[in-house]
Amino acid sequence: MPLVSIVTPTYNSEKYLAETIASVISQTYQDWELLLIDDASSDNTLNMIREFADKDKRIRFFQLTENSGAGIARNKGIEMAQGNFVAFLDADDLWKPEKLEKQLKFMEEKDADVCFTAYELINEEGQALNRLVTVLSEVDKNKILKANYIGNSTGIYNAEKLGKIYMPPIRKRQDWALWLRCIEKAGSAYGLQENLAGYRVRKNSVSSNKINLLKYNYIFYRKACNFGAFKSGVYLLRFLFEQFFVKSRLITTHTT
Known part of the structure; x- marks a missing residue:
């Protein structure tokens, strides 16, 4: 059975982290390692991580000496990863129990090296907002340059085939850049139209x-794609159109 390396950056995540880790432990697919990279938290996050790691040897952790951002933390996790596949789960998001099992089966059937799934929106208390983010069946480079169609906590790439792919050193939107790099290597990313994760909507998020x-x-566009100022401006206008007239239509009412 292939090993899945799950990369989770943490920063003052004590409010949500236990629930997030529990969603990994409860996976029906059990051949995984969870790599928790703490970004110099000042709360009780690190102690929580140690407690989980003491109980389950599949959980490993590393602490950064200074706060460096989620991209640097994720890259450290990728560096530590020993798995055939690399997956990502943010410290406040949740996985459905069958997430890994169904996604790996889908990747095998599609011969897909990059995969992502539909997911639901939840509030800060973890309650469903009855909003489902559906996915495109396939995303190529042209499409992902217009907008990020891959929910980071749903994405997996085949590190055995593609090699380890890292994020650029930008403070925000580095996950978008990683999925762009994955698609550049794989050709396309394939979407599994099934709700397998919960994305926690928080008041201070970038998207808010x-x-x-x-x-x-x-x-x-400037630093991750190396576009000039004019081209970056053009792509920003394309993003606005894509985000509000195309991507927004993927969010539908969802009742559990």
Whole structure:
């Protein structure tokens, strides 16, 4: 059975982390390792991580000496990964119990090296908001340059075939850049149209602040894609159209 390396960056995550880790432990597919990379937390996060790691040897952790951002933390996790596949789970998101099992089976059937799934939106208390983010069946480089169609906590790539793929050293939107790099190597990413994760909507997230969202997207095009200023501006306009007239239609009402 292939080993899946799950990379989770943490920073002052004590409020949500236990539930997140529990969603990994309860997976029906059990050949995994969970790599928790703490980004110099000042709360009780590290002690929580140690407690889980003491109880389950599949859980490993590393502490960064100074706060460096989620991208640096994720890259450390990728560096530590020993698995055939690399998956990502943010410290406040949740997986459905059958997430890994169904996704790996789908990847085998599709001969897919990059895969992502549909997911539901949950509030800060973990309650369903009855909103489902559906997915495109396939995303190529042209499509992902317009907008990030891959929910980071649903994404998996085949490190055995593609090699380890890292995130660029940008503070925000580095996950978008990683999936772009994965698609550049694999050709396409394939979407599994099944709700297998919960994304926690938080008040201070990048996506909740539209001005910051545009700023970080511009930086993504400039630094992660190496586009010039004019080309970055053009792609930012394409993003706005894609986000509000195309991608927004993937969010549907969902009742459990």
